[in-house]
Each structure stands twice: as C-alpha cells, then as structure tokens.
Amino acid sequence: MAQTPAAAAAAAPARGFVALFGSYDCDDCAAVKKQWPEAFALADGPVLVFLPIEHAPNYALLSLLEDALQPGKKAESFPIFLVGDKLIGDLDAFYELADELPALSKNTPSLPLLAEIAQAAAKAAQLVVELRVAAAPSLPDAAPTSLRPASASSSRLLYFYQKGCAKCSRQDKELAILRVSLPALQLASYDVATLDGQILLRRAKRHFTLADDNKNLAPMVCWPTGYITGRLASASELQQALAASTQDAFWSSPITDAERRNEQQQQGRLLKSFTVGVVILAGLIDGFNPCAFATSVFLIGYLLYLKRRPREIAVVGFSFCAGVFLAYVLFGLGLSFLLDTISDMLWLKKAIYGFFAVAAFVLAIGHLRDALRVRKSGKPSDMSLGLSNTTHRKIHDRIKNLTEHRSWLMLPAAILLGVIVSSMELACTGQIYLPTLAAINAAGINLLAFLLLILYNLCFILPLVVITGMAIAGIGTKAVADWGRKHVGTTKIAMAALFIAIAIVMGVLAFS
Known part of the structure; x- marks a missing residue:
C-alpha cells in the first residue's frame, strides 16, 4: 500500500x-x-x-x-x-x-x-x-473565493522593474501567480532604465503626487488608485486592490512624441550636471596623460622633421585624431555592452565595480609616487606607471612607417595609425577610461550613457587636436614638449586625485 x-x-x-x-x-x-x-x-x-x-x-x-x-x-x-x-x-x-x-x-x-x-x-x-513538490490540493492556485472577481476593465497593473534587480525576481513570481488567478489581467511592464519606462514612471509620480527625484522605485506595482514600492506586493494583496478599483488606468493612453521629446530634454539637462563635469575632467586628464601626450607630440614633431606642408600636417594630424576617437569609442561601446550583458549577474557586476575600486586606489598611490619621483629627480623616465620603452619604440616605428611617404593613402593610413597606436596605449590610458565607463553605464545603456561616452572621447583627443592646430600655425613642438615635461608631475597629481574619486564612486556602486 x-x-x-x-x-x-x-x-x-x-x-x-x-x-x-x-x-x-x-x-x-x-x-x-x-x-x-x-x-x-x-x-x-x-x-x-x-x-x-x-x-x-x-x-x-x-x-x-x-x-x-x-x-x-x-x-x-x-x-x-x-x-x-x-x-x-x-x-x-x-x-x-x-x-x-x-x-x-x-x-x-x-x-x-x-x-x-x-x-x-x-x-x-x-x-x-x-526537490520539486507535487501539485497537491493543499497548494491552491485559484484566487480566494471571498474576493469579488475583478472585472476585465479593472484588471490592469503597471509594473516597473530593472535588469539585475534582486527584489524584482520575487515580485515577478507574485505577478505570475496573479496572472493564473486573473487570466484577464493586463500587465504593462517597463524597465526603468529605458526611455518609455522613465516616461511612465514620471506619469505615475504625477498621478500619485510623488517627489520627482532620482530615487530608484523598482520594483513598483501600480493600479489606478494605488501603488506598492519598497516592499513585496503579494498576489493576494494585488487582487484585493484590483477588486476594489473602479478607475481607468492612467497609463492606458499611448506614449506621445511630446512626452518622448520632453523626457529626452530631461536627460539632456542631466548633461549639464556634476556628472558631465567629472566626465570632461576625466577625459582631459586622460588626454594629458604622459602616455598619450608624448605620442601626440612625437607624431607632429616627426611630420615637421619631414618638412611636411601645413596641409599635409592637417590631413595626417586630424585623421590620426579621428582614428584615435573611433578606436576609443568602439572600445567604449564594446565594454558598455559587456557590462550590460552581465547586468543580470549582480554579484559579477558588483565584483567588477569592487575590482575597479581597489585598482583605482592602487593606481592613485602609484601616480602620487610617480609625482614625487619626478619632482625629486626631474626625470619623467623615473615614473613606473606608463608605457615601457619597448612599447614606445614600437609606436614610434609605426608612426615612421605610415607617415614617411606622400600619397593619397595618407588619410586612411593616418586613421589606421590612430587605431593601432590607441590600441597599444590602452594599457596606460585605459587606467582612467575603463572605470569611467563602468560608472557611466551603471544604470545600463541609454542615451545619456552614449552621450557621456562621446563627450569623454572628445575631451580625450582635444590635446591632440590643439597640438595639431599649433603645428599647422607654424608653432614648433619643442615648446609643447617642454611644457609637457615641466608639468608631468602636476598631471600625475591630477590623475591621482581623479583615481581617488573613481575609487569612491566604484566603491559606492559595489556596495549599493
């Protein structure tokens, strides 16, 4: 038996x-x-x-x-x-x-x-x-019979979630149970990291007179007359709320073009905030990084040594800038999509932020040590954080090989040179670029993150553009190189300060 x-x-x-x-x-x-x-x-x-x-x-x-x-x-x-x-x-x-x-x-x-x-x-x-327990009568899927069944018109919920949100996983299960109990349920789900998600969230805040701030409310479940955020909304609780709801859903009307334009303008205004200042500062400091700065000076100096005409210097110099910009934007997009891919693996994402925090702190100490060494000896060669002499020689060889001959290939060759050189310098310039990208994409890939990525790289190539312009105007590179060597200690101190700021930001992201 x-x-x-x-x-x-x-x-x-x-x-x-x-x-x-x-x-x-x-x-x-x-x-x-x-x-x-x-x-x-x-x-x-x-x-x-x-x-x-x-x-x-x-x-x-x-x-x-x-x-x-x-x-x-x-x-x-x-x-x-x-x-x-x-x-x-x-x-x-x-x-x-x-x-x-x-x-x-x-x-x-x-x-x-x-x-x-x-x-x-x-x-x-x-x-x-x-263990997978058997479906037994003691585990009912049906809704409690004491509740008045919600009508089809009132069975509407608005759900805000976020990729990688640990609390959202359980809320998803409660909503799945509710759907079994209410087959007519119309559930509108929006990721708060998307444009449409932000628009509907703004509607909900206006409807419920909530503060229009940047507080993350996900997971948040709304019905026409109420909402739950900050805790689990159980299936039975939501069914009771729907049974008592008689109003129309405030989110039922389609999102208009005007709402999308307004939200994009809201995101655009964020570009004038403190975040933009940090990105500009990071890009400029990275552009004056001795690794990138010295290479830029060598390129223009070598063109002058070959007695290139201003027009040729402009073609090669600005094409080189375009190659560097293109390579770094592509690097940035690749890392951004990688971070977005692992956003569901919250532990891995936090581990990466933690790694960047520790690495940034170590690099801050290293750059401070380099600044003290240079200030004491006056020799940039005493620095430990930078490109090796072998890598410098390889970069200089690439520059010589691709700029010695005059032909119609100068433009594509200079673009290719920019891509190659920036790839070789990434081990040095990436010290700032990688953690900055991680911070930019903390909330996922969106318009703001992309614009900040472009802004960073425009600031990064700005010193090279200026050096090229000075060479076209007839100003020699010796003065620029002397200025760079004279202020290398100051640049190192600025980099150390930036790395401390990056370490703090990464630490907050890792433990938030």
Missing part, C-alpha cells in the same frame, strides 16, 4: 534539513549549495533541500509557509531559507547561524506542508538535494 508523504516522513528516521527556496540563476543560491558539503561533511549533517521557484508548486509552498509561520515582513528577494521554525531572507543572517544549523535543522515544526521536504531529506544520499 502506497504511503502518503506525511506517513513516509514519519516512518523515516529523523534527519535535520534546511530548505532553500531560490532560482537557478540565483548566484547566492549556487554559492550556498557549493559550500554546503564542505561545511557539513559529517554523515549525519543536515541536508540542504533546494526548492527551485521556477517550479510553481515550490513557490506556492513558500507562500503557504509564510502564512503559517508569520515571519513578519516577507523577504523581498532570494534566497530564502527555512531553518527550524523560521524563514530567513537575509543571507548574512543565515551565515551567522552556521554553528547552530545542525541543532536548528532538527527543530523543524511538524507541519503537513513540510512532509515532502522531510521525506526528501530522510532519503537523501547526498547533503544537497533538489
């Missing part, structure tokens, strides 16, 4: 377990599962039962456990742990219980809801097992 899960669990020898509710793409869940066998290597150690919430009955079980155990405020993101008779949604709080887990795991309440989990733990041949 087949046993029920509850009877099987009762017959099996008691074994402690901890239930882990999470998703397959939850990095913290994966880390806990990997660490568990190492932490509890004993044969009678507690079993970690992983219940993926992609399986709908698993998430329904979590909801029922929350109702039964009354944890207070429901956890807003995964992972969520059942330890004894407590649901824990804070990873740090869970790790603090590490020494107590063997004892706590055996004090799980005898609830019928936990029968399948207890049975899986008792039968487990390993310390980590995955």
Whole structure:
C-alpha cells in the first residue's frame, strides 16, 4: 500500500534539513549549495533541500509557509531559507547561524506542508538535494473565493522593474501567480532604465503626487488608485486592490512624441550636471596623460622633421585624431555592452565595480609616487606607471612607417595609425577610461550613457587636436614638449586625485 508523504516522513528516521527556496540563476543560491558539503561533511549533517521557484508548486509552498509561520515582513528577494521554525531572507543572517544549523535543522515544526521536504531529506544520499513538490490540493492556485472577481476593465497593473534587480525576481513570481488567478489581467511592464519606462514612471509620480527625484522605485506595482514600492506586493494583496478599483488606468493612453521629446530634454539637462563635469575632467586628464601626450607630440614633431606642408600636417594630424576617437569609442561601446550583458549577474557586476575600486586606489598611490619621483629627480623616465620603452619604440616605428611617404593613402593610413597606436596605449590610458565607463553605464545603456561616452572621447583627443592646430600655425613642438615635461608631475597629481574619486564612486556602486 502506497504511503502518503506525511506517513513516509514519519516512518523515516529523523534527519535535520534546511530548505532553500531560490532560482537557478540565483548566484547566492549556487554559492550556498557549493559550500554546503564542505561545511557539513559529517554523515549525519543536515541536508540542504533546494526548492527551485521556477517550479510553481515550490513557490506556492513558500507562500503557504509564510502564512503559517508569520515571519513578519516577507523577504523581498532570494534566497530564502527555512531553518527550524523560521524563514530567513537575509543571507548574512543565515551565515551567522552556521554553528547552530545542525541543532536548528532538527527543530523543524511538524507541519503537513513540510512532509515532502522531510521525506526528501530522510532519503537523501547526498547533503544537497533538489526537490520539486507535487501539485497537491493543499497548494491552491485559484484566487480566494471571498474576493469579488475583478472585472476585465479593472484588471490592469503597471509594473516597473530593472535588469539585475534582486527584489524584482520575487515580485515577478507574485505577478505570475496573479496572472493564473486573473487570466484577464493586463500587465504593462517597463524597465526603468529605458526611455518609455522613465516616461511612465514620471506619469505615475504625477498621478500619485510623488517627489520627482532620482530615487530608484523598482520594483513598483501600480493600479489606478494605488501603488506598492519598497516592499513585496503579494498576489493576494494585488487582487484585493484590483477588486476594489473602479478607475481607468492612467497609463492606458499611448506614449506621445511630446512626452518622448520632453523626457529626452530631461536627460539632456542631466548633461549639464556634476556628472558631465567629472566626465570632461576625466577625459582631459586622460588626454594629458604622459602616455598619450608624448605620442601626440612625437607624431607632429616627426611630420615637421619631414618638412611636411601645413596641409599635409592637417590631413595626417586630424585623421590620426579621428582614428584615435573611433578606436576609443568602439572600445567604449564594446565594454558598455559587456557590462550590460552581465547586468543580470549582480554579484559579477558588483565584483567588477569592487575590482575597479581597489585598482583605482592602487593606481592613485602609484601616480602620487610617480609625482614625487619626478619632482625629486626631474626625470619623467623615473615614473613606473606608463608605457615601457619597448612599447614606445614600437609606436614610434609605426608612426615612421605610415607617415614617411606622400600619397593619397595618407588619410586612411593616418586613421589606421590612430587605431593601432590607441590600441597599444590602452594599457596606460585605459587606467582612467575603463572605470569611467563602468560608472557611466551603471544604470545600463541609454542615451545619456552614449552621450557621456562621446563627450569623454572628445575631451580625450582635444590635446591632440590643439597640438595639431599649433603645428599647422607654424608653432614648433619643442615648446609643447617642454611644457609637457615641466608639468608631468602636476598631471600625475591630477590623475591621482581623479583615481581617488573613481575609487569612491566604484566603491559606492559595489556596495549599493
């Protein structure tokens, strides 16, 4: 005769377990599962039962456990742990219980809801097992019958989310449950990092008289007469709100061209803010970086040495500028798309920001040390942060090979030279460029991020454009080179200050 899960669990020898509710793409869940066998290597150690919430009955079980155990405020993101008779949604709080887990795991309440989990733990041949509970009558998908069914016209929700938002993953599950309960539900979902998302968010703020600031409200769920942000909006709570709602949806009218123009103007005004000043400053300092500055002076000086006419200097110099600009914009776009691709892997994105923070702090110390060395000896060659002599020679050789001959190929050759030289210099100039790009794209790829990328690179090539213009006007490069050598210490101090600012920004992004 087949046993029920509850009877099987009762017959099996008691074994402690901890239930882990999470998703397959939850990095913290994966880390806990990997660490568990190492932490509890004993044969009678507690079993970690992983219940993926992609399986709908698993998430329904979590909801029922929350109702039964009354944890207070429901956890807003995964992972969520059942330890004894407590649901824990804070990873740090869970790790603090590490020494107590063997004892706590055996004090799980005898609830019928936990029968399948207890049975899986008792039968487990390993310390980590995955469980998909059966869809049972005790895990209802239907809406509570005490609620007045929401009409089709009132079954409308507006949902704001953000890529990589940990809290949004659980809110997504509640909305999926609501959709099962309300097949007629019309759910309008918008990423707050997009133009349309910002337009609808601005509408919502006006409708609910909220402050029109830059505070991140995602996840945020709105219905015609109310909204929830800053906490989990449960399916039952939203169904009650919809049942009582009689107004039309304020977001139902299509987004107009005027709204899009206005939002673009709002984003354009951001370009006059402090962010723009930092990007301009970073680009200019990077342009005066001894690596890039010395190469620019050598290029123009070599053209003068070859007795090139002003017209030829203009063609080669400005084409070289265009090549450098093109290469750096393409580098920037590539890194921007890479950062956007990994935005869903929040731990990796934060790890990158943390790496940039540490690297920027180390580079700040290095540039300060270089400034002190140059000030003491007066020799730029004493600097440790820069291009090696071998790389300098290779760059100079490329410049000589591509500028010695007069032909119609001078223009494309100079553009190609700019691309090649900028690629070789990236190890030096990228010290500022890479973390600045990470900060620019912190909120994702959008119009503002692209404009800031272009602005940075225009500022980066500005010193080269000025040097080219001076050469065309007949001003020799010796004075420019002497000025560069004289102020290399000041440039290094400015770079150190910039790296300290970058370290602070990256640190905030890493821990926010």
